[in-house]
Amino acid sequence: MTPEIVILAMIAAFLGLRLYSVLGRRAEHEEEPIQGRFEGRQGQPGAPRVPAPPRTEQRGDGRDDARARAQLGQGLREMPLASSAVERGLAEIAQADRRFDAAAFVEGARSAYRMILEAFWKGDKAELRQLCDSDVYAGFAAAIDARIEAGETLDNRLIRIEECTFVSAGVESGYARIGLRFRADIAAVTRSAEGVVIAGSLDDAIEVIDIWTFGRAVNSPDPDWLLEETDEG
Template sequence: MTPEIVILAMIAAFLGLRLYSVLGRRAEHEEEPIQGRFEGRQGQPGAPRVAAPAKPDSRGEDRARLQQAQRLREVPLASPAVERGLAEIGQADRRFDAAAFVEGARGAYRMILEAFWKGDKAALRQLCDDEVYAGFEAAIDARLAAGETLDNRLIRIEETAFVAAGVDNSFAKITLRFRSDIAAVTRDAEGNVIAGSLDDAIESIDVWTFGRAVNSPDPDWLLEETDEG
């Protein structure tokens, strides 16, 4: 995916949040590690574990299991290989939570796209690694040199799906595929529309990889690779 093809806009519910505050962090009151939700059943590595029934007289445990089941439903379906990768990340970083990561990644997707559309290099610098940032920066500079601006709308994110996950040399990576509907307009220096239309949304499929060193005290996940689906 080139930055020129990534088309942007957002209703900025997540704007202003640092990526680490929305990606992969467990809620303070939760205690169950990620491997408890993704460890394999006997003979089926990586398959989600089905929780055993709670004790009848243990309302606290029953409530915890219901919360666990709810969070499992929030995690997109993934292949056994991806589930094993998520389990590896959970074992390396006990704070990691797959459902929270997906929710945060959707917010980060919106934040990064809008920052690119607005030409907000400072926001992109915080959310992207050096290589991805350099690509966005070059596209923004080229757009400014041409006197063009983007007036785009992210209508909705239709689907977020796991593509890959795992840990390599203490570095965690998670790849997600975003399928979204976007309305895009390019304007010239006088504000005239030279391409696109806000009346017609088109489907966009982006495959993004986020990474983080699991042994680092810095909790940030950064966007380190972009591609088209």
């Protein structure tokens, strides 16, 4: 092999590595596509709901419980493993509500996470009122009011949800609660009334870990789960 060919090969390899490096970094920061919105409560757009399969006929001979466990197992197979206590709680919910599907719930919760964050960032109280229970809504509304009073606005962006896993689940007195741990990348910027950036950057996303608890009455005809508690992971 001539020296000229060796030199050309080295140059080609160098350019290839540089191109791979650039494309790799770009892919790491691509924004996660925004998922479609769920049908709202009572036909109104905007409220998240956990889609579930049609209600099955109840027989009262034990086969319903077995079907609920099988349905739950099918939903969990493609998801990160949960603790045995969480799995028991999810099975209780599936037995109490035949429409419940664990995988579909996580899909809906991921959409709800994005919708609630974006509504809070925009200061959309009407949207938040549909998505949260009264206590959580009051907390969000107070924070929005304080932000408005300070003349500040948020220019935040949810880049991607890296992880969404169960941390708690169960039924008590006919009311189901499910806790989820979200690990997400968020680009956050706070601007003054003049539009000047006073905190954060859209160029560098930060990792955020939230634990959100959703709840609903298992015998309610309304399939919507409301956000009833927020905490940092």
